[in-house]
Every structure is written in structure tokens, then in C-alpha cells.
Amino acid sequence: MLTIQSLREDKDRVIQALSKRHVDATSDIEQVLEWDAARRQTQATLDDLLAQSNALSREIGGLMREGKKEAAEAVKGKTAEMREQTTDLKHRMHELEASIQDVLCTIPNTPHADVVAGKSAEDNIETARWGEIPTLHAGAMPHWELADRFKLIDFDLGSKVTGAGFPFYRGKGAKLQRGLIRMFLDCADEAGYEEFIPPLMINAESGFGTGQLPDKEGQMYHDVTDDLFLIPTAEVPLTNIYRDVMVKEQELPIKLCGYTPCFRREAGSYGKDVRGLNRLHQFDKVEIVQIDHPDRSYASLDSMVDHIKGLLEALELPYRILRLCGGDMGFTSAITYDFEVYSAAQKLWLEVSSVSNFETYQANRLKCRFKGSDGKPQLVHTLNGSALALPRIVAALLENHQDENGIRIPKALQAFCGFERID
RNA sequence: GGAGAGGUGGCCGAGUGGCUUAAGGCGCACGCUUGGAAAGCGUGUUUACUCGAGAGGGUAACCCGGGUUCGAAUCCCGGUCUCUCCA
Numbered sequence: 001m002l003t004i005q006s007l008r009e010d011k012d013r014v015i016q017a018l019s020k021r022h023v024d025a026t027s028d029i030e031q032v033l034e035w036d037a038a039r040r041q042t043q044a045t046l047d048d049l050l051a052q053s054n055a056l057s058r059e060i061g062g063l064m065r066e067g068k069k070e071a072a073e074a075v076k077g078k079t080a081e082m083r084e085q086t087t088d089l090k091h092r093m094h095e096l097e098a099s100i101q102d103v104l105c106t107i108p109n110t111p112h113a114d115v116v117a118g119k120s121a122e123d124n125i126e127t128a129r130w131g132e133i134p135t136l137h138a139g140a141m142p143h144w145e146l147a148d149r150f151k152l153i154d155f156d157l158g159s160k161v162t163g164a165g166f167p168f169y170r171g172k173g174a175k176l177q178r179g180l181i182r183m184f185l186d187c188a189d190e191a192g193y194e195e196f197i198p199p200l201m202i203n204a205e206s207g208f209g210t211g212q213l214p215d216k217e218g219q220m221y222h223d224v225t226d227d228l229f230l231i232p233t234a235e236v237p238l239t240n241i242y243r244d245v246m247v248k249e250q251e252l253p254i255k256l257c258g259y260t261p262c263f264r265r266e267a268g269s270y271g272k273d274v275r276g277l278n279r280l281h282q283f284d285k286v287e288i289v290q291i292d293h294p295d296r297s298y299a300s301l302d303s304m305v306d307h308i309k310g311l312l313e314a315l316e317l318p319y320r321i322l323r324l325c326g327g328d329m330g331f332t333s334a335i336t337y338d339f340e341v342y343s344a345a346q347k348l349w350l351e352v353s354s355v356s357n358f359e360t361y362q363a364n365r366l367k368c369r370f371k372g373s374d375g376k377p378q379l380v381h382t383l384n385g386s387a388l389a390l391p392r393i394v395a396a397l398l399e400n401h402q403d404e405n406g407i408r409i410p411k412a413l414q415a416f417c418g419f420e421r422i423d
Numbered sequence: 424g425g426a427g428a429g430g431u432g433g434c435c436g437a438g439u440g441g442c443u444u445a446a447g448g449c450g451c452a453c454g455c456u457u458g459g460a461a462a463g464c465g466u467g468u469u470u471a472c473u474c475g476a477g478a479g480g481g482u483a484a485c486c487c488g489g490g491u492u493c494g495a496a497u498c499c500c501g502g503u504c505u506c507u508c509c510a
Contacts, residue, residue: 061441
């Protein structure tokens with residue numbers, strides 16, 4: 001959520017920045033500012049009235065103590081009207097606050113200066129590329145056929161037991177998952193991220209804190225009986241650790257990581273590019289999160305990007321990095337880099353990681369602050385990235401490292417999996 | 424699932440309708456004292472909104488949300504979390 005201060009101080013800059021997303025927030029912002037002015041006006045009146053009313057109450061208290069009952073009763077009469085007024089004003093305040101909040105949380109984050117205007121994925125900027133695209137032997141298979149041939153993943157069984165998008169991993173397929181998770185967690189640990197095993201369900205407050213609610217409710221599985229949501233990413237529980245927290249400046253940056261399954265309804269996804277592991281309702285992911293000082297958050301973003309490069313290079317997967325354009329970026333992000341690996345049999349670039357700086361957008365919702373050198377509370381910056389999401393990594397590993405007889409496991413991964421080949 | 428007890432500042436803890444502007448203690452910061460330190464003494468030590476150039480002022484907040492009352496940490500209702508016991 002944008003801060004109301006940023007709108008008061010420089011609404012033109014905000015409107016300008018949002019235009020890169022092809023969002024025209026002019027009327028919403030004008031409306032919010034109007035309500036904000038009304039709210040302040042109302043508060044001034046209310047505070048004044050309450051001050052008077054408090055004074056009268058103290059007077060009554062004094063008179064009662066002295067036993068002057070009639071005098072006290074007389075003063076009581078004066079307070080009746082005042083009470084009605086304060087009740088009205090309090091309601092008015094609540095209404096205005098709620099209206100401001102409702103509109104404010106529908107306005108997305110302002111893109112960083114480096115983000116270009118654009119409508120869709122075609123306008124994203126490629127900022128880096130690494131690795132050779134492998135030439136596969138004749139008869140090379142897409143990963144879903146390899147998974148079937150070597151009995152690594154059973155999609156049909158998942159459909160039977162749960163539904164489409166919930167595969168079973170088995171045998172070396174399961175071990176490969178476990179090995180990747182271990183590798184990613186160990187690398188995050190070495191890079192100074194503290195490991196967590198968070199809850200897989202979150203409450204509505206947490207959903208609001210990181211920006212999944214109220215807007216993207218339909219993307220999460222919702223247990224209505226207890227009003228809990230299955231996490232779409234570990235970002236939600238990990239970042240919400242710091243909801244309503246005043247952190248110490250010298251503790252920054254705070255670096256967290258965690259492996260979790262992720263659950264996404266993927267409502268609206270259809271047909272194309274959803275075969276096999278390309279798009280699932282449940283998948284595994286290791287997430288890295290940083291809570292950082294505003295002055296240093298962009299250096300931290302770079303370090304997260306480097307961390308992910310290291311993982312992909314260790315897995316010997318060719319990748320490219322895209323800086324998303326305004327129109328393709330998530331609602332809460334100020335800047336996002338997507339990592340895509342090349343899946344050689346499908347001949348497709350697959351997104352395997354998304355790294356973002358949210359600046360103060362989530363922090364404002366979370367109320368996560370630190371005390372600056374001037375002693376005043378300031379919002380932190382939050383960042384996160386996938387390091388990494390497993391299914392598409394597995395897809396690319398299987399496809400790119402296949403030969404006539406089987407699949408080669410990259411050297412760096414062998415120790416974690418416990419085998420060198422799948423055949 | 425049932426019964427009971429409880430939730431007060433950074434921490435401990437008093438407080439059962441108005442001299443509460445939340446006692447007292449611990450911790451922390453600064454000062455005095457000291458050769459230096461400790462002890463001692465003194466001062467200060469929450470957050471949000473808001474008014475003000477500033478100094479400073481107003482309002483709100485004792486788990487959350489309602490209610491009773493001129494007035495609520497305190498009484499009532501609902502929720503939530505923790506603990507104990509039972510199933």
C-alpha cells in the first residue's frame with residue numbers, strides 16, 4: 001500500500017510512475033486526498049470536542065467528591081448534546097478511514113525508475129543471458145515423457161487422488177526433489193539466510209500484509225470453516241513474521257529462507273504451456289526474503305540476483321534475466337527480475353524465479369519499521385525471490401541433460417541426490 | 424469438544440468506576456559523584472493521528488471489537504490468544 005504521505009507530498013510523481021503500468025490512478029488519488037483532508041478536519045473537531053468533554057467529566061468528578069450533587073447534575077446536562085456529536089464524528093472518522101484504506105489498497109506500487117512502461121511480457125527487457133542452449137539427440141523427449149519413461153512423476157495418479165496439477169513424485173523423481181530442496185537450502189544457509197519451516201496456512205491479516213488480500217483472493221485455496229488460506233508462496237508466512245514489528249536498525253538486513261510447498265488455484269490459466277510440470281496447483285519452492293534498510297535495499301536486490309545466478313549455473317541450465325515492464329509486474333512490486341531457463345525439448349523459456357523489491361509497499365501494510373538515526377520510526381524495505389521453484393527446474397534438468405540412455409545429474413547436485421544418472 | 428484461570432509499557436508487576444497524568448521495580452540513556460569503575464543520587468525513557476515555523480499543545484490506545492456511564496485498565500456482551508484440568 002502506498003503511504004498517504006507520498007500522495008500528499010508528490011501525487012504527480014506517483015501518477016506518472018503508475019502510468020508505466022498503464023494504470024491511471026488520478027481520480028482515485030484525488031478522491032483519497034479529498035477524504036484525507038476531510039478526515040483531518042473531522043479529527044480536529046472531534047479532538048476539540050473530546051477535550052471539552054474530558055474537562056467537564058473531571059469537573060463532575062471533583063463536584064461528586066465534594067458531595068455537591070446538584071451542581072454535578074447540572075454539568076451532566078451539558079454533556080448530553082456533546083456526546084451525540086462525538087458519536088457522530090467518531091462514525092464519520094471510521095467511515096473516512098475505511099474509505100481511504102479501501103481505495104488505497106487497490107492502487108498498485110509505483111515502479112522504480114529503471115522499470116520501462118509496457119503492457120505485457122513482450123515489453124520486458126532482457127538484462128543478462130548465460131549458458132549454451134544444448135543440442136539434443138534425435139528422439140529427445142519433453143519432460144513429461146521422460147518422467148513417464150523413468151517412472152519419476154505420475155500425473156495420472158495425482159489426478160485420481162486429488163486432481164489435475166497435483167502430481168506424485170516417485171523413486172528417483174522424489175529423491176531428485178529432495179536433493180534440489182537440500183541444495184537450495186544449503187546454498188541459502190551459506191549466503192546467510194536463516195532457515196524457517198513456516199506454517200502452510202495463513203490467516204487473513206497475513207494475506208493482507210503481503211498483498212494477496214483483498215485482491216487476489218481467488219488465487220488462494222481458502223478453508224472457509226476456519227477462514228485460513230493455503231500459502232501461495234513462503235513469502236507470505238516469512239514476511240509476516242515481521243508484521244507489527246519494530247526492528248532494530250543494526251539488525252538490518254534480516255535474511256530469511258524457507259522451503260515450502262506452494263498452493264495456487266491458477267484460476268484463469270488454460271490450455272497452452274500447462275502440460276507436465278509447466279503449471280501446477282501444488283509445487284515446491286525455496287524462498288529467500290530480506291527485510292532491509294531503504295538505503296541498502298537495491299544492493300541487497302543485486303545480491304539476491306547473484307545468488308540465483310549461482311544456483312542456475314551450478315545446475316548447468318542456460319538462463320536469461322528479464323527486467324519486467326510496468327504492465328507485467330506484480331501488484332506490490334517496485335521492480336522485478338524474472339529468471340527463465342531454457343527447456344530444450346519444449347523449446348521454451350520457463351520462469352523459475354522472480355526476485356522483487358517491494359520498497360515500503362508491503363512494509364506499510366505490515367507496519368514493519370525501524371528507528372532511524374533521528375529516532376523516528378521509518379518503514380523498512382522488503383524483498384523476496386524464489387531460490388528456486390522446483391517444477392520447471394526439474395523440467396529443464398530432465399530435458400536438457402538427457403541423452404539416448406537416460407538423464408545426467410549435474411555434478412553440483414549429485415551429492416544432494418545420491419546418484420549421478422537416471423536411467 | 425468441556426470446565427476454569429488469565430492477557431496492563433522494552434521486561435516484571437500494582438491497580439475492581441473519578442487526585443491514574445497507569446504506582447513500584449528492573450532494564451536502558453544522559454548527568455552528578457569517582458583516579459577509573461561499581462554503588463549511590465538526579466533526570467529522562469511507548470505508539471498513532473493531529474495542530475504548530477518552533478517551543479510545545481490536543482486526541483486516542485491497558486489483547487481485539489461492541490456496550491453501559493457525565494466519566495472505563497476497572498462493569499457488561501462477543502471474539503481471540505495463552506495456561507491448567509478433563510474428554
